[in-house]
Amino acid sequence: MEARNKTRISEFLLLGFSEEPEIQPLIFGLFLSMYLITVFGNLLIILAVSSDSHFHTPMYFFLSNLSFVDICFTSTTIPKMLWNIQAQNKAITYEGCIIQMYFFILFVCLDDFLLTVMAYDRFVAICHPLHYTVMMNSQLCGLLMLVSWVMSALNSLIQSLMVLQLSFCTDLEIPHFFCEINQMVRLACSDTFFNDMLFYFAAGMFGFLTLTGILYSYSKIVSSIRGISSAQGKYKAFSTCASHLSMVCLFYCTSLGVYLSSAATQSSHSSATASVMYTVITPMLNPFIYSLRNKDIKRALERILEMAAT
Template identity: 90%
Template sequence: MESRNKTRISEFLLLGFSGEPEIQPLIFGLFLSMYLITVFGNLLIILVVSLDPHLHTPMYFFLSNLSFVDICFIFTTIPKMLWNIQTQNKAITYEDCIIQMYFFILFVCLDDFLLTAMAYDRFVAICRPLHYTVIMNSRLCGLLVLVSWVMSALNSLLQSLMVFQLSFCTDLEIPHFFCEINQMVQLACSDTFFNDMLFYFAAGMFGFITLTGILYSYSKTVSSIGGISSAQGKYKAFSTCASHLSMVCLFYCTTLGVYLSSAATQISHSSATASVMYTVVTPMLNPFIYSLRNKDIKRALERIIEMAATKVQMFWG
């Protein structure tokens, strides 16, 4: 029975946000704009960090990695949604759905780990300033990123393989704009007990560990900032954490809000709408938060623009 169900499944239907044809061009334009802003904004951060030697520090190393992950994150979901709207075809093949789910889980976990690594970096910079260069050496930074990729990939692979073992019947409509794991599990005909346990165990373990690490780092950081005597010193110390803290609050609050609300209520299009906050809006705001509030990024961007203008003048000279 299970094998027969599996061979019969060839595709799912991504219902997206609304079935009304007159709204589809508006949705297409909105998400295409957010997609382009996210890609070009994060690419700009990667370019600036790579070209300016002043930004070759652990903080900006993690930031450039986060920007790369955010580009991959939004690339996992939005292009397929835009293609479906453009072609007026909501179908996604079974294999593509599993692949999309795999990469989605991978990049969500990577976001968690990288935000935690950045919190630890700020903790060391403020609480252990004299030992910062010794502790946050290039070997440790590379190791933190490598461990993040390995742990995220293993978790994503295990989750995807568990879903791959499920059998599906006739109801193959996913009320979402991408193949979200909870939605797929709920469509299964076979027993999903182990899938549910694995999902909540992984979410609890990774989410609890990363969030606890971030909260602990910032509790110590705030305590150290409070011990600084001058107001200028406090402001300078806090300003180095403000951008990252904004990203942490935005990412975790929206993610927890979506999954806690979906666990308490029936799955509907409102879940897809709420998911836009952490799947699209958060990666899009990352370049703005780090560039508008960060003097180092602004100065580096100005230097790059000046160098580019000088080379253009010399070329046309």
């Protein structure tokens, strides 16, 4: 460790998925397609919600914010990876790496918070339908979004500042397609004890609190649905939260699976491949899940596409 050079670094190398030149065009085409689908699909959701007054409700307000966050989430990592493949250059500047890491953590936390807030919204709608408009007023919705942004930004800022305190050696190859915080900390020559503790504390606090909030909300929702006498009433109540529940399962199962598998195998390239699930696939599938399971969204999207075609 002492033999390594500790001079000021200027860039990292993002190794990506494969170093074989013949595979690069395939990777480029695949990720470009997924990125365009993600951006286009989520923009359609935002456009549908904003253009129809029937969607000016808390549920669709949070959905449009989630779509916006998903666009930002994928835009933090995928364009840089595509640019590197096209330019045949794996480098990313030190400052660019820190900035990418900051925004990645920010939007991951926002996804967590938004899914939790949406679960609370469904809890109020099903368990307290008569008081829904009073409880989920515009002031509360705005406050929940503000708190989500502030908490996410603070966590991301603290994590990034802690990484800035680290000194790096000459081994600057990140076996990932973006500047993932765990991979960067592993490259540090200095002591990373406080970075590791902060990371696990933040992941445990935010992940545990948000997941607990979601599970609590759905436990109450299930209890309320079981109390409905008619089968049609049960189906109608469940259908209002089916899309959100699908999104929660997809996001948490893929993200938890990535970190549990990477901890078990200690394979960086396997972790990079697995992380595609929650960094790319999940934001891409969210618009499809909501449009396929929500007839109102589907009709609104059909109207928008018909207007665009004429």
